[in-house]
Amino acid sequence: MNIGIRVKLSTMMFLEFFIWGAWFVTMGTYLTVTLKATGTQNAGAYATQSLGAIIAPFVIGLIADKYFSAQRILGVLHLLGAASLYYATTIADFDKFYPNILFYMIIYMPTLALVNSVSFKQMQNPSKEFPLIRVFGTAGWIIAGIVIGLLGWEKSGTLVLTFKMASIASLILGLLSFTLPDTPPVKRGQKTTFGDIIGLDSISLLKNRSYLIFFLASVAICVPLAFYYNFTNPFLNEVGVKAAAGVQAMGQVSELAFMAAMPLFFVRFGVKKMLAIGMLAWVLRYIFFAYGDAGSSYWMLIAGIVMHGICYDFFFVTGQIYTDNLAGERFKSAAQGFITLATYGVGMLIGSYISGPIVDHWKVSDTSHNWQTIWLIPAGIAAVVLILFLALFKDKTSMATKPGLDIQEPSAQTEI
Incomplete structure (x- = not known):
């Protein structure tokens, strides 16, 4: 694989999971402390991940696989995600926070499959090449947690900054996505x-x-x-x-x-x-x-x-x-x-x-x-x-x- 493509794919994976890890782990604390959410509301917010996972196959099956290149859909979804994450920082109550985070998870969960599709398209031997790319995703999640811990956002009550950090990373990945190798739809013209x-x-x-x-x-x-x-x-x-x-x-x-x-x-x-x-x-x-x-x-x-x-x-x-x-x-x-x-x-x-x-x-x-x-x-x-x-x-x-x-x-x- 070309070294330039390898760097782009590794960066893509790093940002993909840095974005998620930047806010997802600490959202429960943010909701409980800052928005005064109940345990039931907190669980409802996390349930949006599951709702997104249920809806994601339809996004991939009906859109990405048939009509548009994967890297372009990835870019659009992350740009929308950046706006949604930033909007989350302006919300002061759970009733407004929930529909926004539901919208975000519906557009984020399909990107997990899209980054894999973009990666696999560039590989001749995915079983050997993919782990070397995917490991940067785990590194992104780990580093996001370490950054939050080192900056003390949990103890200082400033976890709203996690959404801003994730928003910036989503904006970067959204723009980067349009420079990724072309990954055309694999089922164009086929009935799904x-x-x-x-x-x-x-x-x-x-x-x-x-x-x-x-x-x-x-x-x-x-x-x-x-x-x-x-x-x-x-x-x-x-x-x-x-x-x-x-x-x-x-x-x-x-x-x-x-x-x-x-x-x-x-x-x-x-x-x-x-x-x-x-x-x-x-x-x-x-x-x-x-x-x-x-x-x-x-x-x-x-x-x-x-x-x-x-x-x-x-x-x-x-x-x-x-x-x-x-x-x-x-x-x-x-x-x-x-x-x-x-x-x-x-x-x-x-x-x-x-x-x-x-x-x-x-x-x-x-x-x-x-x-x-x-x-x-x-x-x-x-x-x-x-x-x-x-x-x-x-x-x-x-x-x-x-x-x-x-x-x-x-x-x-x-x-x-």
């Missing part, structure tokens, strides 16, 4: 059905009993996952953790480390053990959060954050590979789209609407919650999912025996 868009062609995979169990477990485990995304930053700030956003970035560092080690784990464990370890990690993470604090048990909070690599890689990345392996060449793309829609769309949406009322119910005062009880609830949900999975999932396939296994960097939510 509703089933094509949401990956219904792959629904036949659910006839496999083990895959059906995995699929249901994937949706169910996203319910406790929503607790982590929606309330970890407010929790850490409330219990007195300094530079919480920067501390949370350790989760992405862990993710990179475990991603690199996954081929070794595949050799040692089969699919069932890998998936089970991932779910067990969710149980342990929430127990650590329940009993950790900013004092003598601070290590428990750090352990819960660092376990992100196991929580995400062992379950979601393993699941993506398991899905790819079962789908076969014909249904690979449809199957990945279907499982993503079910997890980050439906599962996370359910989790968001469940987590908010629970956090509100266990509110002790205007500035404190009974976090021990709150975190034990998703721990219990994850434990139930794990037990049912162990009892019902029978596929003992060793993925290490499958030829051509490529482990790539995860796409978006990973960053989280």
Whole structure:
């Protein structure tokens, strides 16, 4: 690949996830402290990610794949996003903030697929070249968190600046996008059905009993996952953790480390053990959060954050590979789209609407919650999912025996 193109693609990935990480991690604290939002409102704001994930395939399937070059749509969406993020800094109440952030997530979520499309178009061997580009996205998310922590915006009550920072980055990426290599629509003139868009062609995979169990477990485990995304930053700030956003970035560092080690784990464990370890990690993470604090048990909070690599890689990345392996060449793309829609769309949406009322119910005062009880609830949900999975999932396939296994960097939510 031409070095100039490589630099542009790496910069594109860095900015794509820097933008998201710049405001998403700390939005809960911003809403709670600055806009005086309730836990239910906070969860509703985070649910816009799921709504965006549900709508995104239609944007890609009906527009990007058929009518316009991917890099141009990417540019337009990020320019609109820059305006939306800046407008967010002028809003003083949640009722006006919510429709704006919903609009933003609807136009942002499609860009996650667009940056991949632009990248893959320039690669001859994506399995080897893509991780070297995608890693800059994880770096962007990490650096955004570190910047927020170093500047102390959480403690100073100036998290509104995170939206301004993200707005500037979105403007830069929007302009940069028009200089990216041309990525013309791949389905110009072809008929696209509703089933094509949401990956219904792959629904036949659910006839496999083990895959059906995995699929249901994937949706169910996203319910406790929503607790982590929606309330970890407010929790850490409330219990007195300094530079919480920067501390949370350790989760992405862990993710990179475990991603690199996954081929070794595949050799040692089969699919069932890998998936089970991932779910067990969710149980342990929430127990650590329940009993950790900013004092003598601070290590428990750090352990819960660092376990992100196991929580995400062992379950979601393993699941993506398991899905790819079962789908076969014909249904690979449809199957990945279907499982993503079910997890980050439906599962996370359910989790968001469940987590908010629970956090509100266990509110002790205007500035404190009974976090021990709150975190034990998703721990219990994850434990139930794990037990049912162990009892019902029978596929003992060793993925290490499958030829051509490529482990790539995860796409978006990973960053989280």
